[in-house]
Amino acid sequence: MKSVTNIIKKEVKELLTPAALVPIILMAAIFGSLGNIIGGAGDEAARPPVIGVIDQDGSALSTAAFQTLNKSAIVVYNGSSVSEGLTVLDEREGVALIMIPSDFSERITNNQTGELQVIWIMKGAGIMDSLSSTSVDLILQLACSSVSKVLIDQHSSVNSSVILNPAVKSETTIFRGKEMAGISPGAIAGFLSQQAFVVPLIVLMVIIMAGSMVISSMGTEKENKTLETLLTLPVRRSSIVFGKLAGSAIVGLILAIIYMVGLGYYTTSITAGGPIDLSRYGLTLDALDYVLVGISLFLGLLSALALCMLLGIFAKNYKSAQTLTMPITLLAMIPMFAVMMLDFNTMPLVGQVLLFAIPFTHPMMAIRSLMFDDYTLVVGGIVYEAAFAFVTMAIAVWAFRKDILLTGRLRKGGERPLNPIWRALFKMNRMRPR
């Protein structure tokens, strides 16, 4: 028994290292925060939706429908002007303006299906953003049921199929200034969500692949001591950093080109070949958009490579280099999940700042933003990515000139202790000066 305990103790001590714990703790924290944001969106969807109603009919049937709508939703506008209704809804964060046309009851009593005209005000293109439109759909069904009930109570001679389905919905969606007739927010979100899953996933894969190349290269160079040889050759340290980055960037660029070709086919097929042609509403990318997406992706890659180069400084060998790809993976996973579930424009400010600060967010969001002509966000992201990459590369060049590259000490003759973050990273990789 004593031997087993002894082995268990050794195993736990060996396996429960900061390198094993930190990523798990970070991952738990990230998923916790995402859960809060998604939970918040869910709570919002559970609340009665805010709507406006224009009853142009004024009949018993339309009144029954209105009363149901009023009971199940928060009606913030009940007037006769569409533009006024949309303004009020915009101010009160409403989701739909429902119009009951003047011929509503006349059509039903004449054995024709009535029409409920819905103007959707779509706030964001994230999956969570379309939840409120789903609850309005349910309320509209309830309104139709109340119309059926009135018809039954009146012992109406209307055809039974019309009694059971007295009205249909005709819809128009307004999203980021674009008016899209005959399409619901759910349909748009559905199409965009296909992209929202695939694009960030591909960006994540490219970043992880290219990033692990740089870190592994550093780890291998240290393990084989080829780095020591390289550093004693008559070549400037900055040239070594730029050479390594450029080499990896070229490989990354090849990956990006493959990605762009695949993506080109992908977006063409979803915008033109699907059941709903998004190009009809101007939701397509032109040549300039593709260039911007390419630049954003390249700069995102460069930022990732420069960050990996910095992390690679802490790699002791190839094996420890693999562990060090974890922070980059985590950093890329945050925007990936956020972009999949939420829309940047409808997120809380803190979330927006956090996401904007991660350079990998921008290539993940670029396509969706460009589809809706949000050039400010894309160009701003590109500028930020360029600045991030430049600063990170400058730090990498600085680190290449210091003992830290080989020994793990920051200060010349350093009597002062290391910064806790650097210390933790060294501890993770158990680096010791020789």
Next chain:
Amino acid sequence: MQKKVGVSDLIAIEVRDLVKSYGSFCAIKGISFEVNKGEIFGLIGPNGAGKTTTLRVLATLLQITSGQVKVFGHDLEREADDIRKIISYLPEDAGAYKNLTGRNYLEFIAAFFGNGRRVEEIVRKGVEIADLAERINDKVETYSKGMTRRLLVARALMIEPKLAILDELTSGLDVLNSQEIRKLAKKTSSEGTTILLSSHNMLEVELLCDRIALMNNGKIVEIGTPEELKKKYDCENIEEVFVKVVA
């Protein structure tokens, strides 16, 4: 008129009160020594004595904490780039890029020291030193440890450096390979290259070096030619000298 030769013209390495600390740990505690041009100078001592750290400082890999180091008149702190042009460093247990062939590796290194014909000359010399026959065209990953070390020694010496810094020159090699590489070092020295090497193999150092410095616990505890030291401590070999000095 003949130019007057000063003492400094004969000195390849000048180390004065060199201290190297890592935080509170002091790896080198104020050592001083000189290496003459064309000399083979050995640093010997047990593991952790500070040999590798000293070599890494001289190879411009580590910054010094205090003291002064000059290599062929160039100040280490201010003129590291100039020093890198005239030195060659061979780390202990070093490797080469495994996906390159032996020849490609030599070409990669040679490209830092010249262009065109000069590169060809350097590579030709490297191939000759490595003496790997047809295997020079095979990938490094297929080499045995001995073959890799030969390639690396060739890499270090083919550029005809003014100073070759060799850490544990025969590390991991068998007797025959070790002997051959020692001969190679001797030959290179006779052609004008100054060699600074470290070893914990005291017999090797005794065979190879013109002068040696015994290091222990970050300090140089004795310095001189092997013969002088053996005579001074009345010992048959350097290993015995070291034991006596440390004791």
